[in-house]
Amino acid sequence: MDRVTASPDTRAIVVDDVSVDFPPHGISGAHRAVDGVSFSVGWGEVLGVMGESGSGKSTVARILAADHLRRAGQNVAPSIVGGAVHVNGSAVRSMRRRSLPVFDFDVAFLRQNAADTLEAERTVAEIVAAPILERDRRYDRATLDVRVATLLDELFLPLGTMSAYPYELSAGQRQRVAIARALALDPKVLIADEPTAGIDVSVRSAVADLVERRRRIGDFAAVFVTHDIDLLRAVGGRVVALHSGSVVGVGSVDGLLESAEHPYLTALAHAVAPPARHENREARRTSP
Incomplete structure (x- = not known):
């Protein structure tokens, strides 16, 4: 295609x-x-x-x-x-x-x-490879294995993960497998x-x-x-x-938090910024 x-x-x-x-x-x-x-x-x-x-x-x-x-x-x-x-x-x-x-x-x-x-019944390798094989069932298997292993390595997943099933992985590992699957076709x-x-x-x-x-x-x-x-x-x-x-x-995220021109951004800035930053911002707003 x-x-x-x-x-x-x-x-x-x-x-x-x-x-x-x-x-x-x-x-x-x-x-x-x-x-x-x-x-x-x-x-x-x-x-x-x-x-x-x-x-x-x-x-x-x-x-x-x-x-x-x-x-x-x-x-x-x-x-x-x-x-x-x-x-x-x-x-x-x-x-x-x-x-x-x-x-x-x-x-x-x-x-x-x-x-x-x-998919619970598929291994990690099969899950990541699925988008490729759905488009080309004759795709070279050796090349495919290298592609899958490279994607998993980029996401700090060990090679042994390829043969694992989703239920054997942590939630964070499953999320990284999902990311690898999304990137399988090199979008x-x-x-x-x-x-x-x-x-x-x-x-x-x-x-x-x-x-x-x-x-x-x-x-x-x-x-x-x-x-x-x-x-x-x-x-x-x-x-x-x-x-x-x-x-x-x-x-930029810090620019939005610094200006905080909307109540949502103000609340978010107070939730994520260090206390000193809030004090400095409030001091600037109230200074003559």
């Missing part, structure tokens, strides 16, 4: 005044999850998206990954009701389900709670919802390092939806802060 080739001046992701609704279901009425959100991601950039639960950040991730088109997705699918979304040159709002195999070849989606979606764009969930602090840097290597090799872009402030600092890109479905800040 051929990859989609975007023109050199095309940004990796463009989200233009996008609004997303969830339809009524059960006792819940219709819900506007994302309201007039705009941002873009250039090639070689990693954008962070942060916000409280219910802020719309996971909905943004699903839309970017065209997950609303998947029958195997979550039970209630969001619907783009306004604006435009382009990912790797593909117009997501007008995309049809039959276009997903081509789209997925270049755009990988690490969904929330990905560690819980690993141009990675959409990751809470990529470091359950991963020990001592190996979280592996995720940032892995992304940095891909940025250096060639065209690559990523969106990290995450509560992990340290990860956002490590990847060093811009951050979009969401609250109640709208953008309330754009900038």
Whole structure:
């Protein structure tokens, strides 16, 4: 299968005044999850998206990954009701389900709670190799084994993990296997919802390092939806802060925390910044 080739001046992701609704279901009425959100991601950039639960950040991730088109997705699918979304040159709002195999070849989606979606009856090697073999059953097995082993090594998982089953691994190890599976096709764009969930602090840097290597090799872009402030600092890109479905800040993570122009950002700054920093900021605000 051929990859989609975007023109050199095309940004990796463009989200233009996008609004997303969830339809009524059960006792819940219709819900506007994302309201007039705009941002873009250039090639070689990693954008962070942060916000409280219910802020719309996971909905943004699903839309970017065209997950609303998947029958195997979550039970209630969001619907783009306004604006435009382009990912790797593909117009997501007008995309049809039959276009997903081509789209997925270049755009990988690490969904929330990905560690819980690993096939229990498959070994780690089989799980990571699955996206490749689904497209080419005749793929050289020796080359495939090297590919899988390399991905696991990048995520600080020992070679012996290849023959293990998910139930034999810790939650953090399963999450790293899910990341390896998402990267198996060497995607141009990675959409990751809470990529470091359950991963020990001592190996979280592996995720940032892995992304940095891909940025250096060639065209690559990523969106990290995450509560992990340290990860956002490590990847060093811009951050979009969401609250109640709208953008309330754009900038570096520390710049947003320093300015704290919205109550959500103020609360977050007080939760993560050292006490001295709060005192210095308050002193500057009250000084004549």
